[in-house]
Amino acid sequence: MLNQLEQRICNRVLSLEDEFIAVLSDLISINTADPPGENYDECANFLATHLEALADNVAIVQVAPESLPHHPSTGKPLSRPNVIAEIAGLKDGLALHFNGHYDVVPAVGNWSSDPYTPVVKEGKLYGRGSTDMKAAIVAMMMAVKALKLENVNLAGTISFSFVPDEENDGPAGSDFLVAQNKVRADYCIVGEPSGATNFFNGHKGCVWLEVTTRGKPAHASSPWQGTNAFDKMIKLIQEINTKIKPNLLHQEDVEPDTSTISETGTIMLGGKVTTGDSANIVPPRCTMTIDRRLAPGESVQNILDEFSSILASLQKSDPEFDFDTKVQSQYEVCVTPAESPLVSTLSESLQSITGQTPGMSLMAAGCDMRFFHAAGIPTVIYGPGDLGMAHQADEYVEVRQVITAAQVYALTAMRLLGVRDDI
Numbered sequence: 001m002l003n004q005l006e007q008r009i010c011n012r013v014l015s016l017e018d019e020f021i022a023v024l025s026d027l028i029s030i031n032t033a034d035p036p037g038e039n040y041d042e043c044a045n046f047l048a049t050h051l052e053a054l055a056d057n058v059a060i061v062q063v064a065p066e067s068l069p070h071h072p073s074t075g076k077p078l079s080r081p082n083v084i085a086e087i088a089g090l091k092d093g094l095a096l097h098f099n100g101h102y103d104v105v106p107a108v109g110n111w112s113s114d115p116y117t118p119v120v121k122e123g124k125l126y127g128r129g130s131t132d133m134k135a136a137i138v139a140m141m142m143a144v145k146a147l148k149l150e151n152v153n154l155a156g157t158i159s160f161s162f163v164p165d166e167e168n169d170g171p172a173g174s175d176f177l178v179a180q181n182k183v184r185a186d187y188c189i190v191g192e193p194s195g196a197t198n199f200f201n202g203h204k205g206c207v208w209l210e211v212t213t214r215g216k217p218a219h220a221s222s223p224w225q226g227t228n229a230f231d232k233m234i235k236l237i238q239e240i241n242t243k244i245k246p247n248l249l250h251q252e253d254v255e256p257d258t259s260t261i262s263e264t265g266t267i268m269l270g271g272k273v274t275t276g277d278s279a280n281i282v283p284p285r286c287t288m289t290i291d292r293r294l295a296p297g298e299s300v301q302n303i304l305d306e307f308s309s310i311l312a313s314l315q316k317s318d319p320e321f322d323f324d325t326k327v328q329s330q331y332e333v334c335v336t337p338a339e340s341p342l343v344s345t346l347s348e349s350l351q352s353i354t355g356q357t358p359g360m361s362l363m364a365a366g367c368d369m370r371f372f373h374a375a376g377i378p379t380v381i382y383g384p385g386d387l388g389m390a391h392q393a394d395e396y397v398e399v400r401q402v403i404t405a406a407q408v409y410a411l412t413a414m415r416l417l418g419v420r421d422d423i
């Protein structure tokens with residue numbers, strides 16, 4: 001149920017629909033695809049300008065110049081600005097942080113129209129980054145705008161961070177802000193697309209491993225004179241397929257009930273494979289990536305130990321099995337418990353607005369939640385758009401979902417932080 005003030009806020013959000021579409025279209029039209037990740041200053045300035053109308057302290061911060069990445073063709077440093085802002089409440093009030101990434105993945109695939117010239121058709125706004133996740137950034141700003149237009153004074157503090165470097169797992173976005181103590185909050189909402197009627201109270205963990213097997217080159221006509229590193233990799237794949245894969249999530253588990261996605265880990269082999277150079281030379285080297293997603297109950301260390309024991313047993317049974325491994329990325333499962341006031345308040349706000357009990361699960365992919373979680377800040381993932389639409393050609397977000405998300409953001413802030421009636 002909504003009280004009178006909450007109903008007014010929801011109506012106010014609804015009245016801003018044209019502005020939502022205009023601001024989101026302008027934001028999408030700034031091409032922030034990474035790689036290479038250009039136009040970030042333009043995007044950050046655009047966001048800072050909008051935030052200045054809403055917040056007290058708006059700043060743009062970034063990693064030290066020597067840590068900036070460089071353009072792959074020109075060699076020039078690439079700016080990686082983070083936009084942060086705060087609307088201060090009472091000193092002893094709680095603080096709620098809204099986080100979103102403005103970098104997007106490149107617009108590959110067959111698009112029906114230009115991915116950076118957004119169009120609205122039948123209630124859907126098309127453009128690269130619409131779902132993942134510029135719509136959430138706009139919804140967060142519009143939620144606060146509606147509170148301001150209705151003269152709502154919150155007892156606590158709202159802050160924002162709009163960041164780069166999420167899509168490429170880079171170090172210059174949320175990771176940097178948290179490490180630099182730029183985010184001080186009691187709760188955080190990351191706006192990755194969960195669908196406006198559901199939310200994620202965490203995400204799965206991940207281990208990206210690169211395995212290299214080594215052999216000895218020889219002429220292909222007498223392969224016994226060499227050691228085929230590719231064959232050795234096949235041995236590893238067979239071991240993984242028989243010892244690890246059967247215990248993990250399969251299509252048939254997911255098809256009848258998608259809620260199982262959160263509960264079991266996954267593995268994907270061969271995202272990247274490189275091996276020999278020529279059809280007639282025994283390959284002396286083969287490299288393959290392994291993507292292992294972790295479910296609750298699994299830890300990075302257990303997974304690394306499991307791979308180590310398989311590799312060690314292969315080496316024991318085959319003295320020519322020579323390998324090394326490199327961990328490219330690793331993070332643990334993040335979960336904010338259902339008892340957290342953030343989870344219950346978001347869940348109740350969602351229910352008040354949609355009239356339905358929201359679905360709560362873990363996001364299958366990882367996101368910036370892990371940095372806030374690691375800093376001890378209870379965090380949930382909630383944003384407009386369906387996760388399946390992220391990174392797709394003809395990416396779109398339903399305008400209706402953006403409005404619902406903004407209403408939920410506003411209501412959650414009011415209920416979690418409290419509203420002051422003393423001024």
Ligand SMILES: [Zn+2]
Nearest residue numbers: 132133166192
């Ligand atoms: Zn995203």
